Amino acid sequence: MPVSPRAVAHLTVAGHEAVHAHSVGLVTATDSPGVILFRGGSYSDHEMLGLLDRILDRAGVLDLERS
Numbered sequence: 001m002p003v004s005p006r007a008v009a010h011l012t013v014a015g016h017e018a019v020h021a022h023s024v025g026l027v028t029a030t031d032s033p034g035v036i037l038f039r040g041g042s043y044s045d046h047e048m049l050g051l052l053d054r055i056l057d058r059a060g061v062l063d064l065e066r067s
Helices: 004-014 045-058 063-064
Strands: none
Touching: 004 045
């Protein structure tokens, strides 16, 4: 299921750097460190953004910045 471009604005407001794959073109993308894959259902945009919030609330800053 594709992630809505609305997720970019949602993540940016929450203080995260976000770029939708469509805006850079999948063929020309040189890096994909923050790929998010949703499995196990068909989620509305609202549900998907809620899941992102839950994940990011549980992830520590150090975990997100670790290489």
